[in-house]
Amino acid sequence: MAREVIAGLPVVNVLIPVQVLGELHRVLTRKAGRSSGESKEAILGWTDAFATIDTTGPALESALDLAVDHGLQIWDALILAVSAEHRCRALLSEDLQHGFTWRGVTVVNPFNERKHPLLKAITGE
Numbered sequence: 001m002a003r004e005v006i007a008g009l010p011v012v013n014v015l016i017p018v019q020v021l022g023e024l025h026r027v028l029t030r031k032a033g034r035s036s037g038e039s040k041e042a043i044l045g046w047t048d049a050f051a052t053i054d055t056t057g058p059a060l061e062s063a064l065d066l067a068v069d070h071g072l073q074i075w076d077a078l079i080l081a082v083s084a085e086h087r088c089r090a091l092l093s094e095d096l097q098h099g100f101t102w103r104g105v106t107v108v109n110p111f112n113e114r115k116h117p118l119l120k121a122i123t124g125e
Contacts (some may be wrong), residue, residue, distance in 0.1 A: 002111075005092070011049065011050065015051050015052070015086055016051070016053070017053050017083060018054055019079050023075065024043060024046070025039045055082055062077075062084065062103075063080070066102065072096070079091065080096070080105060084104060090106055090119065092109075099116070
C-alpha cells in the first residue's frame with residue numbers, strides 16, 4: 001500500500017526532511033534486519049529520487065515549541081517544523097494525528113480509510 005501511495009505522488013512536489021531518512025535507517029537496520037550498508041544504499045536511492053530538506057536552527061526552535069505546546073515527540077515535531085518552513089501543504093505520516101494542521105501544514109495519514117482531500121488533490125484523484 002505504501003508503494004502505491006508513493007507511486008501516485010508527483011516527484012517534483014515531494015520533499016523529504018533528512019530526519020525522515022535518519023529514521024528510515026533506524027527502521028531498516030533494527031526492524032527490517034538490513035545491514036547498515038544495505039540501509040545506506042536504500043536511503044541514497046531515496047535521495048536520488050526526491051529532494052531533501054535540511055533542519056535549521058529556527059526549525060529546531062519551532063519543533064521545541066510543538067513538543068511543549070502540543071506534546072509531540074521532538075523528532076516528529078522537527079519533521080513538521082521543517083515541512084512548514086519549506087511551505088509544504090501536506091505531511092504524509094501515519095505517526096502523527098491525521099488532520100492536525102500547524103502553520104499551513106496538514107498531517108495526512110495516507111493509510112486512513114477515508115482519503116484526505118489534500119491527498120486526493122496531490123495524487124489527482
